[in-house]
Amino acid sequence: MNESLSLGHRLRQLLAALDGDVQSLYDELGIAFRPRFFPIVRRLLAASPQRVGDLAAAIGVSQPAATQTIAEMARAGLVSLAPAADRRTRQVALTPEGERLAERLGPVWAAVEAAAAALDRELDRPLSAAIDQALAALGREPFRDRIRKALK
DSSP: OOOOOOOOHHHHHHHHHHHHHHHHHHHTOOOOOOGHHHHHHHHHHHSSSHHHHHHHHHHEEEEEOOOOOOHHHHHSSSSEEEOOOTTEEEEEEEHHHHHHHHHHHHHHHHHHHHHHHHHHHHSOHHEEEHHHHEEEHHSSOOOOHHHHHHOO
């Protein structure tokens, strides 16, 4: 481990390695799909349609970030957007093309989960558990508050 790098930099390196390799696999398979699409597709497979804000909250990203990803998915023909009943929000649904692609990617996603579980077993402590614990701790006390305490 390179202790001279900040925590944020090391986390970005880890995410780049994980998502980068998944993206490489999609590219090798000739599939126009991005790792950041996965949580949205998974939620829409469970219940569709969903409002953009609800999707953002469910996957833990800001509404502008979800909107940007959903717009990219719509351009790729994976999702459709329609006004919600209240006309103030938009609902997102998988298109038939998005559903077919999700079915095709099912075995790939299962393999990604298996590889993640194998990585967890290789570590002193499962990475997934450490991430969950860190997120819970930051939910109790945000990092900015921890920084402010350290500055005092």
